[in-house]
Amino acid sequence: MAKYWNEEIECMSREDMTALQNEKLVKQVRHVWDNVPYYKKLMKEKGVTPDDIKSIDDLHKLPFLKKDDLRECYPYGLLAVPLKDCVRIQSTSGTTGKRVVAFYTQHDVDLWEDCCARAITAAGGTSEDVCQVAYGYGLFTGGAGLHGGSHKVGCLTLPMSSGNTERQIQFMRDLGSTILCCTPSYAAYIGETLKEMGLTPDDINLKAGIFGAEPWTEEMRQEIEKSLGLKAYDIFGLTETSGPGVAFECCEQNGMHINEDHFIAEIIDPDTGEVLPEGTKGELVFTSLDKEAFPLLRYRTRDICVLSKGKCSCGRTLIKMTKPMGRSDDMLIIKGVNVFPSQIETVLLKDFNATPNYQIVVDRVGNSDTFEIKVELTEDMHTDTIKSIELLEKKLSADIKQILGIKAKITLCEPKSIPRSEGKAVRVIDKRKVYNN
Numbered sequence: 001m002a003k004y005w006n007e008e009i010e011c012m013s014r015e016d017m018t019a020l021q022n023e024k025l026v027k028q029v030r031h032v033w034d035n036v037p038y039y040k041k042l043m044k045e046k047g048v049t050p051d052d053i054k055s056i057d058d059l060h061k062l063p064f065l066k067k068d069d070l071r072e073c074y075p076y077g078l079l080a081v082p083l084k085d086c087v088r089i090q091s092t093s094g095t096t097g098k099r100v101v102a103f104y105t106q107h108d109v110d111l112w113e114d115c116c117a118r119a120i121t122a123a124g125g126t127s128e129d130v131c132q133v134a135y136g137y138g139l140f141t142g143g144a145g146l147h148g149g150s151h152k153v154g155c156l157t158l159p160m161s162s163g164n165t166e167r168q169i170q171f172m173r174d175l176g177s178t179i180l181c182c183t184p185s186y187a188a189y190i191g192e193t194l195k196e197m198g199l200t201p202d203d204i205n206l207k208a209g210i211f212g213a214e215p216w217t218e219e220m221r222q223e224i225e226k227s228l229g230l231k232a233y234d235i236f237g238l239t240e241t242s243g244p245g246v247a248f249e250c251c252e253q254n255g256m257h258i259n260e261d262h263f264i265a266e267i268i269d270p271d272t273g274e275v276l277p278e279g280t281k282g283e284l285v286f287t288s289l290d291k292e293a294f295p296l297l298r299y300r301t302r303d304i305c306v307l308s309k310g311k312c313s314c315g316r317t318l319i320k321m322t323k324p325m326g327r328s329d330d331m332l333i334i335k336g337v338n339v340f341p342s343q344i345e346t347v348l349l350k351d352f353n354a355t356p357n358y359q360i361v362v363d364r365v366g367n368s369d370t371f372e373i374k375v376e377l378t379e380d381m382h383t384d385t386i387k388s389i390e391l392l393e394k395k396l397s398a399d400i401k402q403i404l405g406i407k408a409k410i411t412l413c414e415p416k417s418i419p420r421s422e423g424k425a426v427r428v429i430d431k432r433k434v435y436n437n
Contacts, residue, residue, distance in 0.1 A: 005114070005121040005153070009261050010316045014309070017260055017317070022055040024289040025264065029053045029062070032295055035080040038073050039065070039297065056264060059287065060275050065299045070100045070240065079103055081293050091139040092239045102239050103293035109148065111290065115237075115245030115259050116149025122250045122257075122314070123208040123233045125179055127154030130205075132175075134168055134182035134190075135213065137161045141243025142213050146181040149245065155179065162186055162422040165193045172204050180209045184216035184224060184232075185425035191227025201229025210235050212244050214424045215324055215342050219349030221253075234323060240299055241286050247321055252313055255320035262289055265319060266298070267307050270328040281306050283328050284321065302329040332428065334362055335369045337406045341427050344408075347399050348375060357418045363431040372409040373400065376418050 004010045012020070030050045032039050042063040043049065052061055070078065079086075085105050092100040104112070125131065131150040135142025143161055150157040158177060160168055168190060171177065180187065187209055194204070206228050212235035221232045236256050237244035246263055247256035258265050263286050267276045270283040284303045288295045303324040312320065326340035333339070341360060348358055357376040362369060375396070381389070393410045400408045419426075 003121050003124065003126070004316075005118040009259075010118065010257070010318060012261075012317055014317060018056065020261055021264055021289065024261075025056055025059065025287070026050075026053060028287075028289055028295055029297065031292075032080060032297055036078055036295075038069070038077050039063075042069075059264065059266065059298070062287075062298050064273065064285070065296050067100065067240075067300075067302075074099070075101050078294060078296070080295050081105060086293050089139075090141045090144065090239050090243060100240060102242070104242075105292045108242065108291050108293055111262060112145055112242040112245060113148030113152050115242070115248075115262065116145045117152040118149075118259065119210060119233070119235050119245055119248030120146070120149050120153050120155070120179065122248055123179065123210055123231070124251075125150075125153050125155060125208065129153075129155045129178045130158065130176055131155035131179040131181065132158040132160055132168070132172060132177040134160045134162050134180060134186060135244075141237065141239050142181075142183070145237065145243040145245055146210065150179075150181075165190055165422070166197065169194055169197065169199070169204070172206070176205045178205050178207050180206055180228070180230065182209075182211060183213045183421075183424055184211040184220055185214060185421050187211050187224045187228065187232070188220065189420050189422070191224060194227065201227070204229065206230040208233060210248075212236055215326075217323075217342055217345050217349060219346060223349065236321065236324075238286075238299075238301060240294075240296055240301075241288055242291065246286065250312065250314040250316060255308065255322050257312070257316050257318035257320055258307075260318050262291075263287065264289060265307055265321065267305070268300075270302075270304070278307055278309060281325065284324075302327045304328055332360070332362060332430065334371050335406050337404060339404055339406075343403055344373060344400065345427075347396070347403055348373075357420070358427070359418055359429060360427060361429045361431070369432070370409070371406065372411060374411045374413050374418060376413050377415055379415055381412075 033050045046063045048061045086103045087106050088104040090102050133143055133146045135146060137143035147159055158171060207230055209230045209232045211232055224232050233249040234256055235244045236247040247258040249256050266285040267280060267282040268285055269276055276282045284301045284305050286299050287297050304326045305324050306322045308320045331338055331340060359374045361372040389412055393412055396410045
């Protein structure tokens with residue numbers, strides 16, 4: 001039986017949700033116009049004023065915001081309330097250029113934690129659960145968001161942060177953790193470590209995992225569920241819009257419900273900016289409806305996905321987004337071919353049951369791109385003959401070429417030779433960037 005944190009909102013009729021969004025959007029546009037000079041300037045340049053926005057049907061009239069705008073306005077240029085009204089900042093984990101800093105009033109924090117409480121409840125969480133939060137704390141939004149959501153639900157909350165994996169497992173066993181929150185790559189690493197310690201999923205009590213902050217495939221979900229003995233749920237969010245909890249998976253595990261009372265989602269053509277119809281793949285755009293301190297209108301996420309309003313067996317009427325299918329800005333172009341890392345991961349995990357620990361290395365020698373995929377051997381595969389390993393490399397190379405249309409050099413590496421991550425996994429090393437400064 002489906003569980004809801006806020007059934008009135010999560011199961012609201014489409015008509016009532018549209019009316020709520022209309023009311024909030026009109027108010028939010030006025031708030032931004034009156035308090036954010038930078039966005040007011042963008043609106044004027046596009047020839048639009050708050051009087052032109054009467055409902056969500058007028059959303060397309062507003063200008064987009066991009067990450068470049070956020071960096072240009074660093075740190076206070078998009079702040080919409082007096083600084084004295086802010087109680088917290090969070091920041092992106094980016095390592096190039098200026099970081100994006102998001103501000104929160106207490107109202108914004110409450111809103112965010114409420115969204116995370118919905119996600120935990122959808123995963124079966126109640127006040128009877130022990131929730132182990134192994135996302136990073138600090139400026140990164142993962143730890144703070146799920147920590148606050150866990151408190152709201154009433155779970156016993158273990159603020160573990162990431163790292164020290166054997167201690168994670170010790171606490172997991174000693175305190176009987178039932179819900180694990182972390183990145184999918186770290187969840188996979190915990191499962192790997194559990195096995196190395198001579199333990200099985202029967203030695204822990206996990207029933208659910210809430211994993212996000214990086215792309216992962218259905219094949220990786222199955223691996224994690226098997227290694228930890230839980231049901232793995234996806235969660236989506238961005239620091240720019242608050243953090244994790246913008247969207248969350250329910251028991252169907254086939255798309256994430258967007259919290260539409262707080263965020264309007266659009267899908268656009270990433271090249272033209274044209275709004276695309278429901279069911280069309282394109283770039284995801286979010287508008288924050290009731291954030292006070294850092295309200296972004298039509299923010300381009302660069303995530304590629306599909307939106308669907310189809311009926312869900314869980315009873316929720318909130319629109320669904322698919323797992324991101326890649327990004328319009330981190331897509332690799334190799335020898336003129338568009339390549340998404342998720343395509344490669346699907347081949348490695350599904351077709352060959354290979355370890356999810358891999359790295360894509362792209363370089364340029366002369367005027368030609370080189371394309372290498374390093375894949376760790378499992379302990380079982382490591383004992384195979386050289387000939388069988390060579391055959392596997394050839395088979396992987398052939399299947400990658402069939403999927404992508406270009407050939408990759410496959411290098412099968414010793415077990416544990418690719419660095420593990422306790423945060424976001426570093427899947428792509430693009431050495432060509434040194435030539436493009």
